[in-house]
Amino acid sequence: MDSQIRVRVPAKVNLALLVGGTRQDGYHELGTIFLAVSIFDEITAELAEPGRFEVQVSGLDAETLPRDDRNLAVRAGRLLAERHHIASGVRLGIEKQIPVAGGMAGGSADAAGALLACARLFGLELNAAELGGLARELGADVPFALLGGAAAGLGRGDQLTPVPVAGRLHWVFATSRAGLSTPRVFARFDELCVPGATDLPGPLLSALAAGDLAGVATGLVNDLAEPALDLRPELGEVLSAGRRAGALGALISGSGPTCAFLVAGAEEGAQVAAALSQLTQVRRVCSAWGPVPGAQLVPDGGAATR
Ligand code: C5P
Numbered sequence: 001m002d003s004q005i006r007v008r009v010p011a012k013v014n015l016a017l018l019v020g021g022t023r024q025d026g027y028h029e030l031g032t033i034f035l036a037v038s039i040f041d042e043i044t045a046e047l048a049e050p051g052r053f054e055v056q057v058s059g060l061d062a063e064t065l066p067r068d069d070r071n072l073a074v075r076a077g078r079l080l081a082e083r084h085h086i087a088s089g090v091r092l093g094i095e096k097q098i099p100v101a102g103g104m105a106g107g108s109a110d111a112a113g114a115l116l117a118c119a120r121l122f123g124l125e126l127n128a129a130e131l132g133g134l135a136r137e138l139g140a141d142v143p144f145a146l147l148g149g150a151a152a153g154l155g156r157g158d159q160l161t162p163v164p165v166a167g168r169l170h171w172v173f174a175t176s177r178a179g180l181s182t183p184r185v186f187a188r189f190d191e192l193c194v195p196g197a198t199d200l201p202g203p204l205l206s207a208l209a210a211g212d213l214a215g216v217a218t219g220l221v222n223d224l225a226e227p228a229l230d231l232r233p234e235l236g237e238v239l240s241a242g243r244r245a246g247a248l249g250a251l252i253s254g255s256g257p258t259c260a261f262l263v264a265g266a267e268e269g270a271q272v273a274a275a276l277s278q279l280t281q282v283r284r285v286c287s288a289w290g291p292v293p294g295a296q297l298v299p300d301g302g303a304a305t306r
Pocket of ligand 1: 027108138140157
């Protein structure tokens with residue numbers, strides 16, 4: 001067994017997020033298209049004494065994350081150990097780059113990374129279906145963080161089918177000064193909106209497959225935008241500023257409050273990023289592209305394979 005395992009895991013943006021009615025399990029029926037983008041958290045895992053599951057967090061907003069079982073990565077390690085009757089505990093490390101509570105599935109990414117890292121640490125040979133099953137138990141976005149690339153998600157958003165994307169999509173992300181709670185945004189959706197159909201949008205899927213950037217920009221859709229903007233009206237100004245600065249498309253990422261801007265390339269992205277950096281509502285601006293692979297082991301001393 002290796003003494004320390006390292007895994008790199010990406011953030012996501014939803015290119016389409018269609019929200020339907022509430023299911024019996026309390027979740028909402030979703031039709032979504034995920035894209036994994038090149039903002040990564042890095043998870044490390046080492047064996048610890050039996051029963052001991054702990055985590056150290058460094059990087060962006062590290063101090064805001066819980067270190068106990070409320071941390072989804074800790075829950076992931078514990079779940080895997082319990083299911084496979086592993087006596088050892090685990091010491092996890094998380095180096096954060098993905099915004100916390102930002103609508104980019106940072107917590108889910110850390111859970112996916114911890115699952116993969118702990119499976120290797122324990123010497124378990126789990127196939128994608130076995131890991132995916134555990135991921136689903138941890139949260140609706142965790143399976144996609146394992147899979148990566150681009151995928152359609154149905155059900156709770158966790159029944160995944162890979163989606164072809166021609167070329168790279170370039171993005172600028174503007175994070176917010178305060179996070180937004182996903183349950184709170186879904187609850188506001190229930191108060192404000194009539195749930196609609198969750199059929200995946202054909203024109204957007206075709207535009208992705210054809211590498212038709214204008215078509216992708218037109219097809220971007222997020223049913224959680226209305227409740228997120230109701231809770232945080234200032235995000236509307238951020239979206240408008242990005243559009244004015246040349247973004248092809250602008251949307252709230254997932255349940256927000258991060259705003260995502262589709263741009264034609266790195267140069268246009270720099271222009272949009274410069275404009276967004278001026279806004280008092282914006283905490284941090286970063287550029288990224290997708291699709292990128294899901295959670296991946298990082299070889300000793302190296303970078304994850306692409
Ligand atoms: O699955 P996860 O814990 O990431 O979801 C966070 C919260 O988002 C859920 O507790 C629920 O309130 C809401 N949610 C939902 N329907 C979904 C996915 C998430 O209502 N399909």
